[in-house]
Amino acid sequence: MVSNIGGGAxxxxxxxxxxxxxxxxxxxxxxxxIQLADSKDSMVYSRLARRLRALKLPHFAAYLQYLATHENEEQHFINALTTNLTSFFRESHHFPVLKRYLQEMPNSRRIWCAASSTGEEPYSIAMTVAEMYxxxxxxxxxxxxxxxSKVLQTARDGIYPIERIEGLSLEQKKRFFQKGTGSNAGKVRVVPELAKMVSFTQLNxxxxxxxxxxPIDVIFCRNVMIYFDKETQIRILERMVSMMSKKGIYVAGHSENFAAAEHVVKLLGKTVYKPVKRSV
Structure with a gap:
């Protein structure tokens, strides 16, 4: 078949x-x-084509009709099109900031990682907290x-290829991970004590x-807002900030900038903000 997308021929x-x-x-x-760019046509095709094969559907028009009439397909659709690029201690400069904040604010009680993906980010937060205490x-x-929902299950399982922890210190590897043996050779699992520190939940x-x-003391919402239009970004940011403690911090991703939201957050450092207004 010939696609009418991406060159047509x-x-x-x-x-x-x-x-x-x-x-x-x-x-x-x-x-x-999520606002998809017009350049994402090939990505949409490749990711949803897997669903067409699984459902034995002949073309995308049939899939869209199936999606409209089968409610349980919605989660598969969302899972296929959401991006889940992550790693342990990604954008590493944020974790010393978190540690310092917790040292200066000993009454902090709640941290929200708003885009946990397969778990590397919240477990990095948990490791930082465990090391601090x-x-x-x-x-x-x-x-x-x-x-x-699919990446959340991976996060709850806490099992990763051993290559994922290559960048961690020897001490962190020993303290926070168990090496797999036998059929699990080449894999690691977060230790139960670390896993218990994080609660995973599905949230749109x-x-x-x-x-x-x-109230929430620290929010990590990194490289998520870029997928929303400006109006949606501000609405979500305002809602998040309304839930934060007065002296809380909001941690954004390297590609995100809230210069247009100075009524909501104020820049403290490299992609770290403090709330300007709050309701709690």
């Missing part, structure tokens, strides 16, 4: 028209608030959320209700 397994792509964009925005039994609640940042307790 290339043969594709499934017919995928510009209209199909625009419908996918519209549905994803409505369901999640010198123990696993800490008075800090770490909540990790994501819209993607554009949903009307968030099952997240407040």
């Amino acid at each position: 290339a043969k594709q397994e499934f017919a995928f028209s510009q209209s199909d792509f625009q419908q996918v964009k519209g549905i994803l925005y409505k369901k999640t608030g 010198g123990r696993f039994d800490v008075p800090i609640e770490i909540i990790a959320s994501d819209i993607d 940042l554009t949903a009307k209700e968030w099952q997240i307790s407040s």
Whole structure:
């Protein structure tokens, strides 16, 4: 079959028209608030083609009809199109900031990782907290959320290829991970004590209700806002800040800038902000 997307002349397994792509964009925005760029047509094709194969559907038009009539397909659709790029201690400059904040604010009680993906980020937060306190039994609640149910299960399992922890210190590897043996050789698992420090929950940042307790002292929401349009970014940011403690910090990603939201947050350091207004 010949696709009408991305050059038109290339043969594709499934017919995928510009209209199909625009419908996918519209549905994803409505369901999640994520604004796909027009350049993401090839990504949409490759990721959703797996669902067409699994469902034995002949073309994208049939898939879109299936999506509209089968409610349980919605989560598969969202899982396929959400990006989950992460690693342990990614953007490493943020973790000394977290440690220093907890030292200066000993009454801190709650940290929210708002895009946990496969778990590397919230476990990095938990390792930082455990190192700061010198123990696993800490008075800090770490909540990790994501819209993607599949990556959340990976995060809960806490099992990773051993290559994922190559950048950690020897001490961190020994203290926080168990090496797999036998059929699990080449893998590591976070130790149970670390796993217990993090609670994972599915959450859509554009949903009307968030099952997240407040006040929140630290929010990690890194490289997520870039997928929303400006209006949605500000709305989510205002909502998050309204849940934060007065002296809390909001940690953003390297590609995010809230210069247009100075009424909501004020820059403290490298992609670290403090709330300007609050309701709790």
